[in-house]
Amino acid sequence: MNENNQQTPLVELRDISLAFGGIKAVDEASVSLYPGEVVAILGHNGAGKSTLIKVLSGAYSRDSGDIMIRGDKAVINNPRDAKSYGIETIYQTLAVADNVDAAANLYLGREILTRWGTLDDVAMESEARKVMGRLNPNFERFKEPVSKLSGGQRQSVAIARAILFNAQILIMDEPTAALGPQETEQVGELIQALKRDGIGIFLISHDIHDVFDLADRVMVMKNGKTVGTARTGDVSKDEVLGMIIMGKCPSGAEPGPGAVA
């Protein structure tokens, strides 16, 4: 990642602010992401990390600030806009439609149609089998509604959904929170594979242990503000913990407006 400084970032969020009523959920927060890089956004519950990332994914509209994609200003007002920039999000709540099957979920909103304009379920299921085969070879329950699947299987459906459409920028909100150890490991391998394809990934978590080893850089938020950013090689877990809890920026990190002096 040494040549990062010369490259144009894949995504750059500049001074994003968003208030709900009188509460500033995100207050001039900035973060960037380079191709093939994993950036973990850390912070307590309510630090504003999910809100910040929902601005990027189009679920919320920002009050002020700019979103730059590959150096150009992007217009993102709803999830459809975000998808058109290759931004895919895997939500904490695993936003899948429980009552339809895996293939229908993978293609939700972007269905394959036959030449008569009707749904081509067979083609969608066939593609779904290919993608899921790469991701989770044990997955066999294509005909069942997603509500009958286990947490890990649902997670793989959600991830398959994102990579199926050649996502360039992947946002994963608490990607391993609902998973067992083995499934967590699977997600880790998957992230490495996606990195090799040059996909930029935002990982959001309140638990540093979940993401520290997966990330190239961390960005810590507190009370809606950026505490600082750091390469995971330059700081220790304890120092990052200090950033999360006290807002204290260690020497290895680049301080932001939220850092305690």
Next chain:
Amino acid sequence: MVQLVKEPGTEKAARVENEPFFTRFLRSTEIDARLLGMLGALALIWIGFHLYGQLVNGFGAFLTPRNLWNLSVQTASIGVMATGMVLVIVTRHIDLSVGSIMGFCAMSMAIIQVWILPEILGLGHPMIWIITVVCGLLIGACIGAIHGYLVAYMSIPAFIVTLGGLLFWRGAAFLLARGETISPVDDTFSKLGGGPYGSIGAIGSWIIGGIACAVVLFLIWQGRGKRKRFNFPLRPVWAEFFLAIVGCGAILGVVLLVNSYPWPKGIVRQYAAANNIETPIGEIFISHGFAIPVIILMAVGVGMTFLATRTKFGRYVFAIGGNPEAAELAGIATRWVTVRIFMLMGTLCGLSAVISSARLNSATNNLGTLDELYVIAAAVIGGTSFSGGIGTIYGAILGALVMQSLQTGMVLIGFDAAIQQIVVGSVLVFAVWVDTVYRRRAK
């Protein structure tokens, strides 16, 4: 439920070998167990009423061509609206205003065809019924669009919007004609309501039956071909044949049934006199065949099933019902879909208004009163879940048939209105309870 095992592991293979015959039968034919349950309940109701009539009143009137034919016509109006209600309930909304919308549409159509169009086109003009029906459907669609807009974009709960609509449109229907009953309607229009002249006769019914059989066979053949092409597990050949035989058998049985109900003597006499037929009245046998409202219901059923299962719109409706947030995040324009659902519901109310007012040959101010409850009951008995995301069109039509069978049966054996209400109410609650238990077990 039905699970297809592509490469059964040892454990799965053992289970497949040991499973009881009935389970294997359901798995191979991929028939929904709930569908069988509903058909069983229907059979029970029909046979029960017939036997009760035979034993207590000395005459079993239920399982006669005449009663079943009438039953089919009576089911049409509720059935048409129930197909739309499925989509409304699947998206976790409700529409309490369908009876009132239907009343308003019927009243508007009566005014158009009785008061307005004859003045312009002349009485009995062949375009009258077409213009009237188109207007009725448009009015229904507009009312639905207003409701949908209020629900989707103003974020008013559908319960409140349509509760308001229930009162509003009933009152508006009264104001349209100051509470008068408008009758008779246009001659051609009245055929849309059934009756001897509003039926397609024996030959027409055989043609429709033949087409339906051909479609069933084509779908089975095409489905098999598609699965082969993508290397999906196939149904066993015996299961394909079983489905084909049962499907075609049922269709042809229904055709035989509607064809064995002859025109009543009075109508035949009239017809014979008008057409100079010399044969004695007693020897003329003219079949009713399918009534036009029943054909309308079948067409709506096929159309709505297609819409719900084969189109993007249908997929979105069910996805929104399953997880509204996920649907929104997947980039579906959920509000616009909601407006379209209510528009569709309104249009179907207009169509039901055509059937009902044509059948009564008049429009009265209270046409469709309490229909909303029967429509909702039909959808729910047919397996539509209030928690959203689950429901089928054929289920709703069967549900309408169950409701109407109960109603008709109790009239035939002479229960009075109070008892009828008690029974219908209890059956509704009971049916939903059974369904809840079934769903919990089906996991």
